[in-house]
Amino acid sequence: MQSSFDLQYIIELMPILFKYLGVTMEMALWGFLFALILALGLALVRVFKIAFIQHLASLYISFFRGTPLLVQLFLLYYGFPQFMPIFIGMDAFTAAIIGLSLHFSAYMAESIRAAILGIDKSQMEACLSLGMTRLQAMKRVILPQASRVATPSLMNYFIDMIKSTSLAFTLGVAEIMAKAQMEAASSFKFFESFLAVAVIYWVVVIFFTRIQHLLEKRLNKAY
């Protein structure tokens, strides 16, 4: 069956899909927050070369960068409950946030680590020479400078994460992609449905790219 392009359908579908954007953004924001915390911890463990744990951190990063996000989500949501009862009650939304955090933290840890290592070592020496501890130096001097360096790439990961939340529909999370899929299945207007959802993602990403540029401008003005 061949049908013509239905613009009217897209216009009507937009507000329906838009209601589900909240779930998408919630996953992206929580996911990014947890990923950032994890990534900072991982990066510090590797920068300080903390005995033993640093090897675990390397293994962690290697695994989460070395396997597809979809596989990780399936392992977490469908695989783990088989052995670990804790995971049985976990809802798909939570699982998606955990999965996204773990996955993106591995990438973000590497950007943060690179940013820290990129700060001239004389900055650390100056802190130490005053009698500050390494941790104080990190907190007061190194990380504030590294955050400026890392911000562009971290923002890129945030944008990537927004798009990656679409995989959560495979776990059954009722987010924007899942809604588009459902609408498409019932109306048979696949092209229009998926085009509509693509446009929404695109607009959201353009919005955050703008924010990214503003943020970078502000950070560069600071000193």
Add this chain to the structure above:
Amino acid sequence: MIKVSNLSKKFGDLAVLKDISFEVAKGEIVVIIGPSGTGKSTLLRCLNYLETPTTGQIHIGNATIDAVSHKVKEVTALRQQSSFVFQNYSLFANKTALQNVAESLITVWKIPTQEALATAKAILIKVGLKDKLDVYPSQLSGGQQQRVGIARAMAAKGEVILFDEPTSALDPEWVDEVLAVMKQLAIEKQTMIVVTHEMQFAKEVADRVIFMEDGFIVEQGSPKEVFDNPKHERTKAFVKRALKQH
């Protein structure tokens, strides 16, 4: 007040410092001179444990540390007894001049921020930077940056300030303003150990000059002794060359 005993430092097989021992009294200004690459800077960095010595003891103020058995806590304690002025200034790029100077007071000495900033301001005024308090290092000239560097070291409440070639990275036009600040400190009897190639400064300001070569202290004495009447041939050769240049 400062006692260094049998200090040595090896980088792999290369011995950079060989059995260095000396003492510095409170209020004394010691200038270390010598050819490039003879371990002067390494010695200074060892005093602050920015380089870890291979063997030897360092005693500054109430901190004592042995290279062989040193612990992190001892290192921090030792560093709190001294402060360091770097050749390339090494100011905190993300902090204003005022914040640079106040940092150690706030973080290390736990002084309330307002009080620390007031102290820092007074010190910056003293080094002639009254109108640069809220300026970031990137907007300061080399001479101004180094004066902030000295102010930061002054604020750190150490017993001694270690100067690692403080004027070597400066354009000639900025050298005098930095030396002037150091001379002022000397007048105030601030204990200092200065590694420098500024022979005139050594002659005028030092209580004692130490000549180093090949990781050894070859000779030490008053500026008059070292510059006008050097005992060793190597000192003679170096002093002759160095004074000709200036």
